[in-house]
Amino acid sequence: MDVKEKQLELLKAGDRDTLKQIYLEHKNGFQLFAKRYTSDEGQIHNAYQDAIIALMENAQKGKIQSLSSTIGTYLFAVGKYLLFKSLKKQNQHLEITEELIDTIPFESFDDESKEESIRHLRQKLKELGPKCQEILQLFYYQSKNLDEIAKLMGYESKDVLKSTKSRCLKNLKDTLNRT
Amino acid sequence: MDQEELINAYLEGKLSPEDQRLFEQLLENQPEYKTILEEHRQLKIAVTLEERSKIKDFLEELDQKEKGIPKSKGGLRSWIYSGIAACAIVLAGLFLWTSLSMTPGEKIYKSYYETYPNLIAPTVRGESQANLESDAFLAFDNKDYEKAAVLFENLQHEPDSDYAVFYLGICQLELGRPEKAIPLFLKVREDASNPDQITATWYAALGYFQLNKLEEGTQAVNKVARTEGHPLQAKAQELAEILK
Numbered sequence: 435m436d437v438k439e440k441q442l443e444l445l446k447a448g449d450r451d452t453l454k455q456i457y458l459e460h461k462n463g464f465q466l467f468a469k470r471y472t473s474d475e476g477q478i479h480n481a482y483q484d485a486i487i488a489l490m491e492n493a494q495k496g497k498i499q500s501l502s503s504t505i506g507t508y509l510f511a512v513g514k515y516l517l518f519k520s521l522k523k524q525n526q527h528l529e530i531t532e533e534l535i536d537t538i539p540f541e542s543f544d545d546e547s548k549e550e551s552i553r554h555l556r557q558k559l560k561e562l563g564p565k566c567q568e569i570l571q572l573f574y575y576q577s578k579n580l581d582e583i584a585k586l587m588g589y590e591s592k593d594v595l596k597s598t599k600s601r602c603l604k605n606l607k608d609t610l611n612r613t
Numbered sequence: 614m615d616q617e618e619l620i621n622a623y624l625e626g627k628l629s630p631e632d633q634r635l636f637e638q639l640l641e642n643q644p645e646y647k648t649i650l651e652e653h654r655q656l657k658i659a660v661t662l663e664e665r666s667k668i669k670d671f672l673e674e675l676d677q678k679e680k681g682i683p684k685s686k687g688g689l690r691s692w693i694y695s696g697i698a699a700c701a702i703v704l705a706g707l708f709l710w711t712s713l714s715m716t717p718g719e720k721i722y723k724s725y726y727e728t729y730p731n732l733i734a735p736t737v738r739g740e741s742q743a744n745l746e747s748d749a750f751l752a753f754d755n756k757d758y759e760k761a762a763v764l765f766e767n768l769q770h771e772p773d774s775d776y777a778v779f780y781l782g783i784c785q786l787e788l789g790r791p792e793k794a795i796p797l798f799l800k801v802r803e804d805a806s807n808p809d810q811i812t813a814t815w816y817a818a819l820g821y822f823q824l825n826k827l828e829e830g831t832q833a834v835n836k837v838a839r840t841e842g843h844p845l846q847a848k849a850q851e852l853a854e855i856l857k
Contacts, residue, residue: 453668454675463763470745483672487665495625503770510767546658555659574660577625579618596615606656 438505445493457486460506464513477520485513488540494576512540558609566602573599620653718825725852726819729783732807733776745771749780758784775805779813782820791820811840815849831856 444452461482468478489509492498498508519542546552559567565587572578572586580592580599589595614622622628623636640646715723734750749764762784769777782797798820801813818833834856837849 450671457672457675458679466760467767483669486672487668504766506763506766507770543658543662547662551655552659552662555655556663559659559663570660571664573621574657575664577621580615
């Protein structure tokens with residue numbers, strides 16, 4: 435297994451040290467690269483952070499089995515796409531090639547993040563216990579199936595996990611209805 | 614698969630086309646499923662945004678830590694004096710150690726290696742239109758090989774930039790990473806012209822010598838030495854003689 439594959443494996447497992455290493459390693463290079471398109475450092479910063487998140491999410495969801503390029507090239511491509519998308523919102527004319535879109539499965543949920551129902555839901559999620567938060571995180575964010583989650587969290591059976599998850603969702607609904 | 618897993622797989626686009634069609638049919642026929650799907654979608658987005666915000670906090674923390682690395686103050690004279698004395702001892706030792714401990718391959722590398730010049734994009738002062746290529750060569754000309762490597766790495770996927778792999782290899786040699794440089798030189802295609810494959814072979818040979826892989830290095834040198842009329846042929850022949 436080469437360094438890149440090892441890093442991807444560690445990212446899949448959610449290893450923060452690897453995330454830190456990758457983030458710091460390519461940060462300056464990306465800033466330099468992105469300055470060709472905009473001088474807005476805030477936008478460059480956001481695009482880079484989102485590219486890092488996309489890398490981690492797609493690794494965790496098994497959408498990156500193997501990278502034909504290096505991790506740096508992947509980050510640059512995703513970051514460029516995200517930067518173009520945010521520049522386009524400000525009516526800057528930039529071509530986003532189809533090839534670029536195909537390679538990048540990442541939804542930023544910008545509009546949804548402003549919806550009241552989502553905001554409310556996020557607030558209530560924070561009030562759940564740590565175990566419930568972990569189950570929901572693994573299921574909804576990392577898209578793991580129940581067998582995988584049961585194994586990861588040391589549940590003796592899938593059914594026990596299933597009933598715990600249902601209880602968590604019921605608690606969440608109850609707190610939502612109370613307000 | 615349980616119902617929630619099915620919905621999750623649908624939202625992730627992980628269902629087979631057939632299953633997806635069946636699921637969409639179910640949504641059409643039983644409107645209550647649409648409500649369940651929407652609830653699930655909202656929860657998925659909320660959990661996702663929550664998690665992303667945690668990761669962003671972590672990344673921001675890294676940025677803050679990086680900015681806050683305390684710079685050495687160096688105000689204490691005694692520290693400076695003892696520092697200079699210590700450095701002098703270390704340097705003297707290092708000089709002796711490096712010259713005595715150099716492998717035969719490293720000695721060849723040291724005698725024959727020269728940075729390959731920028732023959733692609735001469736840096737023109739006052740040129741306002743910057744692009745990736747000129748940025749990369751500017752960094753290369755300024756001997757900022759770390760930065761140049763990042764830019765060449767990115768450049769190699771652009772059209773008409775066969776040279777990028779070669780120059781990325783040179784950067785890696787300059788940075789003391791021959792193990793990374795060699796595969797790059799071997800990637801240079803037979804029909805490449807600027808620089809050509811034989812020049813790349815020469816640098817691959819030097820990479821092998823830096824790693825003290827004498828056999829592979831000699832093979833590559835011999836290949837260059839056999840190439841009639843190549844500017845590096847004479848140099849390669851000379852080295853091939855020494856290696857015999």
